[in-house]
Amino acid sequence: MTSGNTSTQNERRTGVGQVKEITSLSNPVIKDIRALSLKKNRDRMSSFMAEGLKLIIDALEQGWQIRTLIYSKAAKSNNGVEQAAAKTVALGGLVLEVNDKVLSAITRRDNPQMVCGVFEQRYIELGELHPKKDETYVALDRVRDPGNLGTIIRTADAAGASGVVLVGDTTDPFSLETIRATMGSIFAVPVARTDVDSFLKWHDGHNACLVGTHLAGAVDYRNIDYGERSTILLMGNEQAGLPPALAERCDKLAIIPQSGRADSLNLAVATGVMLFEARRHLLEVQG
Numbered sequence: 001m002t003s004g005n006t007s008t009q010n011e012r013r014t015g016v017g018q019v020k021e022i023t024s025l026s027n028p029v030i031k032d033i034r035a036l037s038l039k040k041n042r043d044r045m046s047s048f049m050a051e052g053l054k055l056i057i058d059a060l061e062q063g064w065q066i067r068t069l070i071y072s073k074a075a076k077s078n079n080g081v082e083q084a085a086a087k088t089v090a091l092g093g094l095v096l097e098v099n100d101k102v103l104s105a106i107t108r109r110d111n112p113q114m115v116c117g118v119f120e121q122r123y124i125e126l127g128e129l130h131p132k133k134d135e136t137y138v139a140l141d142r143v144r145d146p147g148n149l150g151t152i153i154r155t156a157d158a159a160g161a162s163g164v165v166l167v168g169d170t171t172d173p174f175s176l177e178t179i180r181a182t183m184g185s186i187f188a189v190p191v192a193r194t195d196v197d198s199f200l201k202w203h204d205g206h207n208a209c210l211v212g213t214h215l216a217g218a219v220d221y222r223n224i225d226y227g228e229r230s231t232i233l234l235m236g237n238e239q240a241g242l243p244p245a246l247a248e249r250c251d252k253l254a255i256i257p258q259s260g261r262a263d264s265l266n267l268a269v270a271t272g273v274m275l276f277e278a279r280r281h282l283l284e285v286q287g
């Protein structure tokens with residue numbers, strides 16, 4: 001991130017360290033943050049933005065690297081904000097106090113959250129994921145829709161899945177829309193990206209059951225023993241479904257029986273149905 005000094009920026013010491021007060025959209029730091037709306041800039045800076053104090057506190061607790069914490073003037077005396085700011089400074093990040101105009105421009109919302117953060121992107125290497133019994137992974141073939149991807153990451157988190165593998169050319173898990181849809185689960189679920197060949201090699205190297213989902217699937221998804229070994233649920237692209245090159249390598253090709261007039265389920269819904277069935281024997285009502 002650039003850190004610039006302009007006449008519209010003040011620096012002052014607070015209880016938590018150095019805070020820059022910025023009121024102008026032409027400030028270079030703000031320009032850099034706004035540039036994160038484009039994938040090429042997110043990739044160049046290896047950064048992404050997340051909104052909301054709770055989510056930022058969770059991310060910091062889970063060891064994500066924060067680069068910039070941005071909060072509205074109205075939130076400055078909030079305890080949580082002070083703690084997040086102190087942690088950001090301790091980690092070498094920048095803390096910005098901004099007005100509503102700047103916050104709206106950064107988040108592209110009329111009623112933005114009072115706090116947002118710029119974090120370093122993080123992918124896990126596929127080779128670091130070693131499926132074990134009672135673990136479930138979700139693999140997504142060319143997922144295109146940011147809302148679907150975010151919802152799937154959130155659902156994978158809720159179901160206790162161990163990771164999400166993006167196969168082929170997929171939508172960016174670090175876009176603002178995807179991050180919003182994850183509701184913070186981006187910080188909890190390991191995400192790997194790979195191509196078809198490496199994905200198949202990874203599966204071949206582990207004793208995991210590759211369960212593809214397909215409208216022409218031969219097996220009812222409720223008749224699979226998900227407790228035998230680890231499971232990799234492979235979901236097809238929104239428009240095209242699973243290509244033969246992937247479908248023919250699956251250990252099982254499952255279908256979720258439907259009635260009614262819909263041709264298929266939405267990808268995120270189908271993933272949720274599969275995840276909760278695959279982990280049914282492991283999930284219990286708490287308390």
Ligand code: SAM
Binds near residue numbers: 214215240257265266
């Ligand atoms: N036109 C696509 C096709 O013919 O496969 C529909 C794709 S569907 C919107 C996206 C993905 O969701 C599918 O590739 C599959 O992984 C999953 N899916 C949706 N409905 C399903 C069902 N009833 N049974 C199994 N998988 C399903």
